[in-house]
Amino acid sequence: MxxxxxxxxxxxxxxxxxxxxxxxxxxxxxxxxxxxxxxxxxxxxxxxxxxxxxxxxxxxxxxxxxxxxxxxxxxxxxxxxxxxxxxxxxxxxxxxxxxxxxxxxxxxxxxxxxxxxxxxxKETDEIIYSFRDLKLYTKGMKLVKNNNEIVLTAAEYKLLFVLFKNKGQILTREQLIKLAYGSDYEGYDRNIDSFIKRIRQKIEDDPKNPQILITKYGAGYIFGGDEG
Missing domain, CATH: 3.40.50.2300 (Response regulator)
Known part of the structure; x- marks a missing residue:
């Protein structure tokens, strides 16, 4: 390490x-x-x-x-x-x-x-990012909500990591791709929308009415809701 x-x-x-x-x-x-x-x-x-x-x-x-x-x-x-x-x-x-x-x-x-x-x-390189009842663990690449672990794919973790570290900032699809997946990303930028939808299913109490990961129409996405 x-x-x-x-x-x-x-x-x-x-x-x-x-x-x-x-x-x-x-x-x-x-x-x-x-x-x-x-x-x-x-x-x-x-x-x-x-x-x-x-x-x-x-x-x-x-x-x-x-x-x-x-x-x-x-x-x-x-x-x-x-x-x-x-x-x-x-x-x-x-x-x-x-x-x-x-x-x-x-x-x-x-x-x-x-x-x-x-x-x-000490023996670990763990860094923990927190917001409300969510905790993101970098070593285990895992998400915990209300003390319950939520399984993430590698792509979901990378995107959620960037969102946690940029809480309160509006990020475009292009910025999210660059920060989360690098310049070698070969997927479509609209794939980000699918990742966002899956992440909302895991972090929001009501995914159809998101309060944490919000869409800013014509601009991008913002993590942190009204507290950002």
């Missing part, structure tokens, strides 16, 4: 150093240069830890942290040049697990990452 780490840092010299050290430790690594790119990456891949800079163009690290915490408890280490206590407290209150003040020692940061990975995941 290769643990995957997302680095969110707009300073290339810093992200390059982090990539080098993270790869050397045997972890997988992806880099986002801003908050919007970070949320897009997080919505399309599984990550076991996030290194998140606070001061970035576009949206701040605090906003990225807030959005990730809506769907995931993945450990997040904040990277910041600020030393004010109020900023650290804001991060912890929003859901940060740790803080590292710039300039920092890459070796020390790697040790912190190792501690988190070992403590959080």
């Amino acid at each position: 290769v643990y995957q780490i997302l680095v969110v840092e707009d300073q290339k010299e810093i992200s390059d150093i982090l990539m080098k050290y993270i790869a050397k430790e045997g972890y997988g690594v992806a880099v986002a240069g801003n908050g919007f790119e970070a949320l897009e990456l997080f919505g399309s891949q599984e990550f076991h830890l996030v290194l998140l800079d606070i001061m970035m163009p576009g949206i701040s690290g605090f906003e990225v942290l807030k959005e990730i915490r809506k769907i995931s408890d993945v450990p997040i280490i904040m990277l910041t040049a600020k030393q004010e206590e109020v900023d650290r407290l804001k991060g912890f209150e929003t859901g940060a697990d740790d803080y590292v003040i710039k300039p920092f020692s890459p070796r020390e940061l790697m040790k912190r990452i190792q501690v988190f990975i070992k403590r959080i995941y």
Whole structure:
């Protein structure tokens, strides 16, 4: 199992150093240069830890942290040049697990990452995404509703994984295909409608009147209903 780490840092010299050290430790690594790119990456891949800079163009690290915490408890280490206590407290209150003040020692940061990975995941690489009475387990590729397991096909799991990670966002058929099945997908885009119908049968109390996975006519689909 290769643990995957997302680095969110707009300073290339810093992200390059982090990539080098993270790869050397045997972890997988992806880099986002801003908050919007970070949320897009997080919505399309599984990550076991996030290194998140606070001061970035576009949206701040605090906003990225807030959005990730809506769907995931993945450990997040904040990277910041600020030393004010109020900023650290804001991060912890929003859901940060740790803080590292710039300039920092890459070796020390790697040790912190190792501690988190070992403590959080131990013998398993399981990540759980939750919404209402639904829980999606990444290792077993299974769905649980009201503590009852619901069997998914591989195609259904891939699509539901993307929907969970992009809760509250309208996604077109083309976006769902790209995120769930990749650019090599050879089926028709209308096949997504069939997958959606089957998923609704499994997650909705009333599939004919969906409250969780909703169609936005002329736009696409949104997971999360009115809470998205």
